Amino acid sequence: MEKKINEKKSLLREAEKIEKQRRPPRHHSVFSAILTKIIIILILLMILAGAGYYIFAKKFTPKVESNVSIVSTQLSLCQELVTAKYHYSDIVAIRKSVALSKSISLIKYSGVIRIGIPDIINCDYDVYNDGKSLKIKLPDVEILGNDITEQEVFDENQSIFVPIKTEEVFAKIQESKEATLEELVTDGIMEEARENAKKVVKQIMLAAGFEEVIVY
Secondary structure (H helix, E strand, O other): OHHHHHHHHHHHHHHHHHHHHHOOOHHHHHHHHHHHHHHHHHHHHHHHHHHHHHHHHHHHHHHHHHHHHHHHHHHHHHOOEEEEEEEEEEEEEEEEEEOOEEEEEEEEEEEEEEEEEOOHHHOEEEEEOOOOEEEEEOOOOEEEEEEEEEEEEEEEEOEOOEOOOHHHHHHHHHHHHHHHHHHHHHOOHHHHHHHHHHHHHHHHHHHOOOOEEEEO
16 A cells, blocks of 8 residues: 555656646746747837838828929929010111112111020929928020011102112111110110019919929
8 A cells, every 4th residue: 555655656756847847947938928028019119110101101202292293383384484575666767879869768666575484394493391392493594585566667768769678678677676685685684584583483383382482
């Protein structure tokens, strides 16, 4: 009987020993728990970072792209931008004489000079500050036209011996037109036209929704 009891005790000690070998050390279990928590926290942080980036990209990027589109649209509506226009009138005289024969012709004409940017879509621009601000560089202003709007013979007395030809009339008027334009350029109309272009474009872009517009 006693032998059987001792055998049972021996078996119980052996079972306890095997159970202890299977059971991981307590410090190992604590380390595993901490590592698991760290991994979970890292995964949550990655999810939050991804969500934040998505929200940021969705909120701001389309706005910038949308405002770039607004700039292109507004500029395309302008096309040829006239920022200075000058109306003028003049009288040219053509006199010709051969011996005792004389001819004279006085022509009154009106014209208009247009100065501005021929195609404003060619400007350079930059949208920044989350789509709120705009920098835009305009092309140089040019002479867009110097055209006759009205013409009439003011006085005429021609001799058949010294006729005044149509080409001579056109040449005289062209000379007068160029002289008027040169005088305007000397007086600073090109600079005036450029300043007007800056003001016009700035007002257009402010009206389109930009908070700050720099034009140069």
